[in-house]
Amino acid sequence: MLLTSAAAAASAGSHWLPATATWYGSPEGDGSDGGACGYGSLVDVKPFRARVGAVSPVLFKGGEGCGACYKVRCLDRSICSRRAVTVIITDECPGGYCSNGRTHFDLSGAAFGRMAVAGNGGQLRNRGVLSVIYRRTPCKYPGKNIAFHVNEGSTNYWLSLLVEFEGGDGDVGSMHIREANSNQWLEMTHIWGATWCIIAGPLQGPFSVKLTTLSTGKTLSARDVIPKSWAPKATYTSRLNFNF
Secondary structure (H helix, E strand, O other): OEEOOOOOOOOHHHOOEEEEEEEEOOOOOOOOOOOOOOOHHHHHOOOOOOOEEEEOHHHHHHHOOOOOEEEEEEOOOOOEOOOOEEEEEEEEOOOHHHOOOOOEEEEEHHHHHOOEOOOOHHHHHOOOOEEEEEEEOOEOOOOOOOEEEEOOOOOOOEEEEEEEOOOEOOOOOEEEEEOOOOOOOEEOEEEEOOEEEEEOOOOOOOEEEEEEOOOOOOEEEEEEEEOOOOOOOOEEEOOOOOOO
């Protein structure tokens, strides 16, 4: 496996920007199951649990914003602490406060309440829509490496992969695979959420996977990460991740 870093502009995540926020699900809950990014049951367990968030289309970016991490903080000092919550984008909120080009976060009840001064989470949730500030932050998954889930329905002619636990930028701008005994990287097509596919074939494993982040263009190559005897609905974990 090979890890390289492409020369790229620095992320704009160092600056706090204005937005609005609401919450969904149960008041102390982890948010909804699944989501438009396609992570499925992953959102129910750590490190996603209670940190999931839906965002408006300007941040969802047609699914290419999936996996990005943000710090969100409210500004009303009468009830809000100075603590920011970190959320991972797992879903899109397309209507209501998320429409008309607004920058909006729809957070789990637990994440929303954590922005409050201790003991005031319930009062903060009763406020409804909050004015907040936000900024990008590196995604951190201690002890976890990038994994590739082979989506159901994949064949030797249509291979679909979901990217999981990508550290650093968290988002994917492009993705390629390389077949066994080949020097050619084949470009994959973004379908939806964090899912990419390739139509070709018959494709011969094992497959190496190369992904490039959307935000800063950093590149990572996982050699032979998907074995020759791969199977749909299986997840294959690499030995590396972006280090920040």
